[in-house]
Amino acid sequence: MQAKGSATGALGPAQQAQAGQEQQQGASSSSACGQQQCEQAGCGGGGGEPLPPAPAGPAPAPGTTCMKCRKQEAQVVARGREPLCYPCLHDQLFAKVRNAVRLHGLIQPGKTAALAFSGGAASAVLLRFLSELRNPRSDRPARGKVSFSLHILHIDESTALGLGPEAAAAARDSVAAAAAQYVGAGSGTSVQYHCIPLEAVFEEEGDRGDTEGQQAGQAEGDAGLLAALASGAASERQRQRLQALLWSVRDPTGRQDLARHLRTHLLLRCAAALDCSRVARGDCATALAAHIVAAASKGCGYSLSGDVQLLDARHGAALPSFFLPLREISVRELRTLCRHWQLPLAEAEVRELAAAAAGGGGEAAPVDKKNINALAAAFIAGMEAHNPGSVPNILNTISKLQAFPWNELPSTPGQQQQRQQQGAVQQREQQQGAPTAAPAAAGTAGAAATEQQLPAGAVLCPICLAPLADDELPGSSALSSSGSGSEHTSGGQGAAAAAAAVGCCLSCYAQILASYPVPGGASGQAPALGGSSASSSRPVVAALPAAVSWQMAALAAAGQSAADAALAEACNGGSSSGSSRAERLRAQIAEFLLE
Amino acid sequence: MVRLCGHCCAQRAVLRRPKTAEQLCRECFYAALEEEVHQTIVGARLFRPGERVAVAASGGKDSTVLAHMLTTLNARYNYGLDLFLLSIDEGISGYRDDSLETVKRNEETYKIPLHVFSYKDLYGWTMDEIVREIGTRSNCTFCGVFRRQALDRGAALVKADKIATGHNADDVAETVLLNIIRGDVPRLGRCANIVTGEDSPLPRVKPFKYTYEKEIVMYAYFKKLDYFSTECIYAPYAARGFAREFVKDLEAARPRAIVDLIRSAEQFRVPGLDGVGNAAAAAALPQPGNCERCGYISSQAGSACLWEIIPS
Numbered sequence: 084m085q086a087k088g089s090a091t092g093a094l095g096p097a098q099q100a101q102a103g104q105e106q107q108q109g110a111s112s113s114s115a116c117g118q119q120q121c122e123q124a125g126c127g128g129g130g131g132e133p134l135p136p137a138p139a140g141p142a143p144a145p146g147t148t149c150m151k152c153r154k155q156e157a158q159v160v161a162r163g164r165e166p167l168c169y170p171c172l173h174d175q176l177f178a179k180v181r182n183a184v185r186l187h188g189l190i191q192p193g194k195t196a197a198l199a200f201s202g203g204a205a206s207a208v209l210l211r212f213l214s215e216l217r218n219p220r221s222d223r224p225a226r227g228k229v230s231f232s233l234h235i236l237h238i239d240e241s242t243a244l245g246l247g248p249e250a251a252a253a254a255r256d257s258v259a260a261a262a263a264q265y266v267g268a269g270s271g272t273s274v275q276y277h278c279i280p281l282e283a284v285f286e287e288e289g290d291r292g293d294t295e296g297q298q299a300g301q302a303e304g305d306a307g308l309l310a311a312l313a314s315g316a317a318s319e320r321q322r323q324r325l326q327a328l329l330w331s332v333r334d335p336t337g338r339q340d341l342a343r344h345l346r347t348h349l350l351l352r353c354a355a356a357l358d359c360s361r362v363a364r365g366d367c368a369t370a371l372a373a374h375i376v377a378a379a380s381k382g383c384g385y386s387l388s389g390d391v392q393l394l395d396a397r398h399g400a401a402l403p404s405f406f407l408p409l410r411e412i413s414v415r416e417l418r419t420l421c422r423h424w425q426l427p428l429a430e431a432e433v434r435e436l437a438a439a440a441a442g443g444g445g446e447a448a449p450v451d452k453k454n455i456n457a458l459a460a461a462f463i464a465g466m467e468a469h470n471p472g473s474v475p476n477i478l479n480t481i482s483k484l485q486a487f488p489w490n491e492l493p494s495t496p497g498q499q500q501q502r503q504q505q506g507a508v509q510q511r512e513q514q515q516g517a518p519t520a521a522p523a524a525a526g527t528a529g530a531a532a533t534e535q536q537l538p539a540g541a542v543l544c545p546i547c548l549a550p551l552a553d554d555e556l557p558g559s560s561a562l563s564s565s566g567s568g569s570e571h572t573s574g575g576q577g578a579a580a581a582a583a584a585v586g587c588c589l590s591c592y593a594q595i596l597a598s599y600p601v602p603g604g605a606s607g608q609a610p611a612l613g614g615s616s617a618s619s620s621r622p623v624v625a626a627l628p629a630a631v632s633w634q635m636a637a638l639a640a641a642g643q644s645a646a647d648a649a650l651a652e653a654c655n656g657g658s659s660s661g662s663s664r665a666e667r668l669r670a671q672i673a674e675f676l677l678e
Numbered sequence: 679m680v681r682l683c684g685h686c687c688a689q690r691a692v693l694r695r696p697k698t699a700e701q702l703c704r705e706c707f708y709a710a711l712e713e714e715v716h717q718t719i720v721g722a723r724l725f726r727p728g729e730r731v732a733v734a735a736s737g738g739k740d741s742t743v744l745a746h747m748l749t750t751l752n753a754r755y756n757y758g759l760d761l762f763l764l765s766i767d768e769g770i771s772g773y774r775d776d777s778l779e780t781v782k783r784n785e786e787t788y789k790i791p792l793h794v795f796s797y798k799d800l801y802g803w804t805m806d807e808i809v810r811e812i813g814t815r816s817n818c819t820f821c822g823v824f825r826r827q828a829l830d831r832g833a834a835l836v837k838a839d840k841i842a843t844g845h846n847a848d849d850v851a852e853t854v855l856l857n858i859i860r861g862d863v864p865r866l867g868r869c870a871n872i873v874t875g876e877d878s879p880l881p882r883v884k885p886f887k888y889t890y891e892k893e894i895v896m897y898a899y900f901k902k903l904d905y906f907s908t909e910c911i912y913a914p915y916a917a918r919g920f921a922r923e924f925v926k927d928l929e930a931a932r933p934r935a936i937v938d939l940i941r942s943a944e945q946f947r948v949p950g951l952d953g954v955g956n957a958a959a960a961a962a963l964p965q966p967g968n969c970e971r972c973g974y975i976s977s978q979a980g981s982a983c984l985w986e987i988i989p990s
Contacts, residue, residue, distance in 0.1 A: 336932070375858065379855070379939055379943075380935045381942075382937075382939075382941040382945075384941065384944070384945035385945035385947065388946075455928065462924045477859055480860075481858070483861075484947050485949045552945050
């Protein structure tokens with residue numbers, strides 16, 4: 084495995100020199116990765132969107148000094164305009180990961196973290212940085228490092244991509260090879276690599292899909308997951324279920340998104356089964372910008388602000404949280420680092436980088452124009468070439484929108500110490516008779532509480548895990564006075580009500596469950612979405628994993644009860660603004676769901 | 679094999695509706711589009727009976743169809759509106775002078791009075807003169823700001839209560855995308871509003887907010903409406919072009935995506951709007967104020983008044 088890894092995982096020195104030289108000459112290439120594998124396997128990170136191809140950037144003029152250390156010659160232009168030498172570029176990017184882990188305390192000493200690994204450039208850089216940060220010994224502290232265990236998780240999507248058994252095995256091997264050099268056991272901590280097929284998302288049922296066995300099913304499911312993680316395989320029956328589910332979705336974007344959502348579900352459950360508190364994802368700025376444009380085009384404006392922050396703890400204590408330390412870094416910088424440090428990459432990524440370097444000013448590979456994600460990625464690639472400053476701007480804009488309570492970073496040990504000191508000072512003042520508030524208790528309890536004090540009450544779509552907007556909350560139609568606008572906007576007549584009745588968000592309902600009218604399709608008449616789509620959504624709902632469809636039913640039911648309660652309250656004379664009514668409805672639904 | 683209209687099932691289907699892909703006959707298409715605009719107007723309570731409404735008319739397809747529709751719906755549903763056409767002549771030769779002829783013909787067709795105001799009359803110069811001075815960069819910015827002021831001044835002069843513009847769904851979707859790219863969060867929160875400046879003496883409404891550009895073109899074509907269809911000669915320099923191409927691709931992949939983009943903008947959690955975020959965030963959100971130099975409404979407090987840039 085080791086030898087194979089070094090042969091296939093990295094560009095050979097001759098190739099790499101040539102690639103570097105081509106980049107120096109400023110060859111502009113924008114060949115989109117024609118490999119479907121790359122596009123859909125998310126070669127930009129374990130949990131991300133397909134990466135738009137990164138054009139070779141401008142090279143700094145010979146003789147320019149690095150603007151950071153001012154000693155070495157600048158070899159690369161970062162962020163569109165900063166000439167840096169490679170070591171300084173490394174430090175600049177490494178600092179982001181270090182801050183996420185140490186400054187914000189997102190991986191605590193002695194804990195276990197997971198890394199969503201695809202074998203792409205972002206995954207490779209993230210894995211490298213995390214291992215640089217990791218102190219393998221739990222007994223002896225190391226300066227600047229944190230002692231933690233790491234589980235590298237790769238979700239094998241061969242079934243979703245329709246790969247044959249040989250191609251699938253080759254892809255799996257090359258990803259494993261890319262991670263191989265980091266795997267090992269320290270004293271007290273370890274780094275392990277796991278590959279699990281996407282079809283394992285059906286693991287919780289075994290042969291019983293009934294909802295009564297839910298509790299027992301969960302425990303069985305965990306054990307089953309751990310077994311699947313160990314063996315790296317799933318049953319043929321699960322494979323067929325996954326295929327049937329994905330191909331019951333008519334819309335190509337919806338199908339790709341559903342596969343991604345299932346991947347996220349599986350990632351979270353595996354990380355939970357392995358006792359990880361956090362999962363690191365390699366989503367970079369470029370991939371996030373493409374996600375923003377694609378999600379906006381699907382009507383997901385409400386949930387967007389929660390997708391692009393550093394911490395995503397939307398599941399509270401129920402499931403691990405995600406953190407995105409590479410979110411401000413562009414794909415070009417990541418690929419530069421990969422090339423320069425010769426980081427091992429999966430085969431698909433290697434092919435794409437070589438094609439990009441050798442392609443020169445060639446024509447971009449055709450974009451799948453029926454797929455909104457592909458269109459968004461191509462748009463971002465075009466913007467990056469045309470106006471590089473605009474891509475980080477996109478992320479900045481959405482970051483400035485109001486995030487959710489579950490995006491808040493936990494207070495750090497430094498802040499807790501500050502609070503403790505403040506508390507001590509105030510205690511002294513109290514003893515001297517000065518009246519103060521008493522955060523002293525908070526200071527000492529804070530250390531224990533930070534991990535648990537995640538706000539509950541987020542009402543999420545069971546399929547895509549996006550927080551439901553005010554008008555998507557089941558039961559909200561009973562409360563709203565004017566239903567105007569929703570007929571013209573997403574879905575048409577009654578789509579919002581239909582989505583709430585099924586128990587998911589509007590976007591999932593429209594692009595995954597109901598059948599979108601296919602432009603130029605065989606059927607001449609396309610039904611309005613709200614009309615007969617109840618019947619057209621049933622095959623998809625039935626094919627979903629039992630846990631998901633159970634949650635959808637629970638959400639729809641909870642919404643009904645909450646709406647009844649809210650109506651009763653309104654009748655008893657409570658009139659308030661629309662947004663606070665929605666907040667109350669949301670809180671009530673969250674409570675119902677917890678029970 | 680004759681395909682029947684999906685709505686009336688009586689006549690032959692002659693077109694496919696871009697927004698919903700339904701196969702319809704002409705009359706049902708007209709009815710569907712008019713009904714949609716009517717529902718938009720009524721649902722958002724855009725007008726009150728007795729209001730004087732200035733229909734911003736350039737002679738292009740959007741404003742011509744807007745004039746046609748508002749006249750039709752005003753009569754059919756008794757909105758009780760006092761409609762008239764308001765046109766601005768920016769002084770772009772080869773473009774604006776031709777389209778104004780079209781508006782004059784519209785005045786006769788719809789029997790509603792036309793008022794024209796020109797940059798030359800209001801300000802003393804034309805767009806052609808400006809572009810000669812400043813070149814082709816940012817000329818759309820200048821033209822847009824001046825036209826807005828001109829419309830407001832013109833409408834106030836003829837005592838209008840509201841201005842109705844022909845911005846369609848494609849326009850709004852492109853604007854949303856542009857504002858995301860530009861990083862303008864407050865503007866992002868406002869750009870998808872169907873009424874802007876509702877607290878000002880002259881609010882502007884967009885009855886076509888959910889109406890697809892392709893459908894407007896089809897409506898104008900089938901009804902043989904008289905409109906002027908050439909691009910402004912300075913348009914190739916606009917930044918909007920890139921966003922426009924993307925929106926066209928989106929529409930081809932999934933027609934609903936245009937209204938979905940608009941929905942996203944309506945749903946964005948902009949700090950300070952509608953109780954999102956806390957009071958501090960609301961205070962931090964820049965509110966439109968007034969320009970120090972010329973007193974006009976401005977969201978860019980402290981930046982240059984364009985009047986200073988115009989060579990006198």
